Amino acid sequence: MKMIDLRSDTVTHPTEAMRQAMYEAEVGDDVYGEDPSINKLEMMAAAKVGKAAGLFVPSGTMSNLLAILVQTTRGNEIIVGSESHIFHYEVGGASALGGVVLRTVNNQPHGEIELEDIEKSIRSQDIHSPPTALICLENTQNRCGGMVLTPFYTAKVVKLARAHNLKVHLDGARLFNAAVAQNVSAMELSRGVDSVGICLSKGLSAPVGSVICGSSEFIERARKWRKMLGGGMRQAGVIAAAGIVALETMVERLAEDHANAKKLAEGMRTIKDIIVTQDIVPTNIILFETAKNIDAVKFSAKMKAEGVLLSPRGGNQFRVVTHRMVSTADIDTVLMTFTKVIKNLKS
Numbered sequence: 408m409k410m411i412d413l414r415s416d417t418v419t420h421p422t423e424a425m426r427q428a429m430y431e432a433e434v435g436d437d438v439y440g441e442d443p444s445i446n447k448l449e450m451m452a453a454a455k456v457g458k459a460a461g462l463f464v465p466s467g468t469m470s471n472l473l474a475i476l477v478q479t480t481r482g483n484e485i486i487v488g489s490e491s492h493i494f495h496y497e498v499g500g501a502s503a504l505g506g507v508v509l510r511t512v513n514n515q516p517h518g519e520i521e522l523e524d525i526e527k528s529i530r531s532q533d534i535h536s537p538p539t540a541l542i543c544l545e546n547t548q549n550r551c552g553g554m555v556l557t558p559f560y561t562a563k564v565v566k567l568a569r570a571h572n573l574k575v576h577l578d579g580a581r582l583f584n585a586a587v588a589q590n591v592s593a594m595e596l597s598r599g600v601d602s603v604g605i606c607l608s609k610g611l612s613a614p615v616g617s618v619i620c621g622s623s624e625f626i627e628r629a630r631k632w633r634k635m636l637g638g639g640m641r642q643a644g645v646i647a648a649a650g651i652v653a654l655e656t657m658v659e660r661l662a663e664d665h666a667n668a669k670k671l672a673e674g675m676r677t678i679k680d681i682i683v684t685q686d687i688v689p690t691n692i693i694l695f696e697t698a699k700n701i702d703a704v705k706f707s708a709k710m711k712a713e714g715v716l717l718s719p720r721g722g723n724q725f726r727v728v729t730h731r732m733v734s735t736a737d738i739d740t741v742l743m744t745f746t747k748v749i750k751n752l753k754s
């Protein structure tokens with residue numbers, strides 16, 4: 408049976424063009440800075456987000472960790488969204504490895520953190536307080552259902568940060584989704600931030616990798632930290648080559664994933680006992696709940712048995728994510744499967 412895998416856009420496989428580029432990739436030893444494919448990818452990524460330099464890293468998690476390690480010292484506090492990936496899914500690396508305190512500030516349902524909530528959370532010079540060093544934003548905001556931050560909002564956060572002498576990091580794991588959804592460039596979405604990480608291995612379909620971007624000085628320090636963490640790769644041009652294809656050819660098509668997500672959400676809203684918990688679906692992520700009288704464990708097991716994989720989020724909450732390997736026809740199949748499984752569970 409063909410499975411329709413809606414757990415994440417991370418499940419996308421490399422395209423034929425990526426495999427070909429990987430096969431043909433020019434390589435060198437990247438620890439010596441001699442891998443031409445990596446150097447090209449880093450320059451391309453940095454140019455896309457309007458920064459001076461980039462660094463190829465194995466994962467989005469490492470790009471966030473490097474941004475924190477470079478822009479803080481032990482005992483600092485950093486401001487992160489209450490729904491941020493850094494807080495929920497990065498194994499506490501910022502605290503365990505960077506020695507920083509995570510100050511979570513509420514994400515609003517549309518992903519933003521209120522400016523005044525950020526301002527209230529910035530520490531004074533009081534002797535008892537860990538000094539605030541960094542504000543971290545996330546665009547799109549995964550756990551808010553792929554909500555987008557506008558360039559206008561990000562500019563306001565940057566202005567606030569500057570007024571308090573703080574740095575801003577942007578977790579742009581799905582920055583290109585945010586750009587395509589708003590018809591703005593990734594550069595506009597990154598204007599003013601000190602560091603921005605983009606993921607190649609989500610909707611863009613590359614097999615591995617992220618690029619963290621910032622000033623040349625920032626990247627020089629990040630490179631040293633990456634080496635310490637064991638992330639100094641050698642002929643990794645074979646994977647960077649797929650990342651180049653991702654940036655060159657896979658950005659605009661994200662609009663298809665967004666259209667499929669909208670279609671899916673519209674269909675789900677008509678199914679009794681499925682409750683889409685976000686008012687809008689701007690990108691490729693949908694959060695939903697099953698009615699209380701549906702056994703959530705049985706529900707996801709039955710969906711799987713019928714060929715549809717979902718991400719459980721605890722209790723009766725789930726996430727579905729559209730991507731290149733889910734077609735518009737698959738969306739119809741998913742909707743039929745939802746209806747069938749709910750009906751079966753109730754009878």
Ligand code: TLP
Pocket residue numbers: 414415416417465466467468469492493496545547549578580581606608617
């Ligand atoms: N997110 C994954 C899981 O870890 C939850 C997913 O399936 O959505 N920032 C954001 C906003 C992310 O969503 C993710 C991955 C990361 C960072 C980390 O990227 P990787 O998985 O490359 O370390």
